Structure formats: C-alpha cells, structure tokens
Amino acid sequence: VIDIRKLYAEGDVFTYDPGFTSTAACDSAITYIDGDKGELQYRGYPIEQLAEQSHFLEVCYLLLYGELPNAAQMQDFEHRVTNHTMVHEQMHYFFRGFRRDSHPMATMVGVVGAMSAFYHDSTDISDPWQREVAAIRMIAKLPTIAAMAYKYSMGQPFVYPKNSLDYASNFLHMCFAVPCADYVVDPILSKAMDRIMMLHADHEQNASTSTVRLAGSSGANPFACVAAGIACLWGPAHGGANQACLEMLREIGTVENIPEAIRRAKDKNDPFRLMGFGHRVYKNFDPRAKVMKESADEVLDLLGIHDNETLKVAKELERIALEDTYFVEKKLYPNVDFYSGIILEAMGFPTSMFTPIFAVSRTVGWISQWKEMIGDPTQKIGRPRQLYIGQTARDYVAVNDR
C-alpha cells in the first residue's frame, strides 16, 4: 500500500491538476458528497432529512460544532446569534461611501472585509474565544449586511433587525419592510428562505470555500477570509450562476425560443452555456436541486404564480434538457441554483440579490471549514505549485538595443 501522505510530506509527488479536479487539499469531517450517487450529508446527516426536519440555525450549530444541539444548547446558540444581529452604527457611513447603484455583492465584499476594522477585538486567531465570537458575529450579521446592501441599492432606508423573528423571517423583514407600510413575513416565504439557506450552508471544498481556506492558511483573520470567499462566490460559474440563470431565462424570453438556446448550448464555437445546469462534482441529480424543486413548486402554487413567463420558460427548459441526449449523456442536470433562482424570483427579490443570499447561507460553511483548518495542528500555508511554460533563462537587453 502506498502511503500517499508520506510521499507528499517527503516531497516525492508532484501532480499537475488544473482546476483541482482530482486533488484533495485537506482532511475534513464536515460535509460528505458522493457525486455519482447524488448524495450530500452534513456531519453524516442526509440533506433530505435536514431539509425536512431541521432548520437553518440548527444546521449552523451542526456544521460549526459537529453534533445536533439539545434543546438548551439550541436556545443558547439562538440567543447568542440574536444578540449579534445589529451592526455597529458607524458602519452606516461605510455603506454610504458606495455608489448608490452598486451591486449588493460589491458592497458586501467591502463591508465584510471592513468588519475586521470594526470588530478587531475578535481577529486574534490564536485565541479560541475570539475565534468563537468572530464566528457568531458573522453568522448573525451577514443577513443584516446583505439586507443593508439591498436597501442601499434601492435607495430605501435601512431596516434594523427584529430579534423576535427567526433567522430567515428576520432577513425577509430587513429586506422587504419599509417605514411607511406594514409588513408581515409570510410563513411560506420564510420556510422557503430557511430551506434555501440550509441547502446552501456548506458544500465541502468548492471554489469559495477553498478560497476561504487558502486565505486562512496564511493566518489572515476570519473576516478577511470570508470577504475573499464572497468575492470568489460572485463569479457566474459559482454562486453568480443563480443570477446568470434568471437573466438567461429572461433573455430566452418565451418557450418558443428554447430550442435555439439548446442549440447554442451544444455549439462548441458558441460560449453560451445553459446557466443553472451541470456541476463539477454531481454527475447525477444534485440532491439539493431535488429538494429545491419541491420547494419551488410549493412556493409557486401557494403564491398562485402560474402565468409568469420567466417561470414558464424555466419549467419547459428543464423538461426539454432532461430529455435531450447531449445533456443526458454529459450528465448535465439542473443544479441547485436553477431552482433557487426561480424561488427567489417568485419571492420578489431582484436578481442582484440572489448571490448575496447565497453568501449569507454559505457563511456558516466558510466559517466551519476555516475553524476546522485553524484547529488542525498539521495545517500548512496553502501554496500550489505550477508547471512553468515560459522562457528559459536569457540575458537582460538594454532598452536601446531592443
């Protein structure tokens, strides 16, 4: 038996693996994925059971501490998160420095990065208490920051958190309440939002999580690491796919235009891809997409939305792609973002808020992974190698001789 860890430690192995398609960069006991079977577990619990029986804050506890909480632990955790939902009042000025029509993700990258300036009493990563406070602060404040970024982009006043509400309802309240009208959170929307958050909470070593780990491996503080994760998540091949997917559906416009979109997606000379389809790891139906599809149907039915053209295009595209040999053979199934985009659209969120909502949900995963890495005594700074393909050594030529 080859001891691969030993070979690596001795520097005897050099792999070339662009995109890290087959390289494990760490040990982790948080999330398990079997891409061929389409299975996902958080700390051993199947995602389907959690989606059915748990709720987002309980999943946060599970991801962070490794076990489901008992009633007292849950109450204490909820209390701690609820006590940290406000952001420092001075942060309002920071928001106001951005252009009024900034994309909420742009604002979030900046504001979350700046948390290390506002909360520098929890940036010493050698202190377990400070690490814990930083984790709770981020889980508690990210919804507030995302909602503020949204309100700012809309030119509406910020809405303060309402701590009598549960996590998902509070987020909806901060996004949709306005001082001039009553707003009561619809429990159907709150349940759907909680589910979106649960299903996006962690997904092992995806691009943004790997970014958080890589940034954290140098000893950077957790706020800076999560800001790096948010920046990575923004890309359309990752978290930005839900926004890109809805924009694509709108561009397709009507059901009659779907065959042309399918034709373009298959054309190798055309950069067009069906956004919301395909996944690096899942070569079977994404289990999160299955749960999300049920939620999407439920939300659309309960809200009585049946005549929205974008949603009609989505349903028909899904049907056609699932029967098309190109997509079937390449195992390109609709992913979680295809359905989360549909739900968020039905809820009334603009597409620019789709990725910030993903960021709010993934924060607990980023922090859990960061915490696991920091607690590992064998952890090293992340430092990928390269295959150099540039010039061989040559002599410098003075500017007038070039």
Ligand code: ACO
């Ligand atoms: N539409 C059309 N063709 C596709 C698509 C798509 N969405 N996705 C993959 N393919 C094709 C590729 O052209 C390639 O074809 P080839 O073998 O003939 O060259 C083949 O399927 C494999 O694709 P890769 O790009 O090698 O797969 P990879 O694992 O690198 O990419 C990714 C996965 C980035 C998710 C890709 O499927 C994609 O771009 N999807 C659209 C964006 C998206 O929805 N991203 C969200 C991912 S989920 C998440 O972040 C939560």
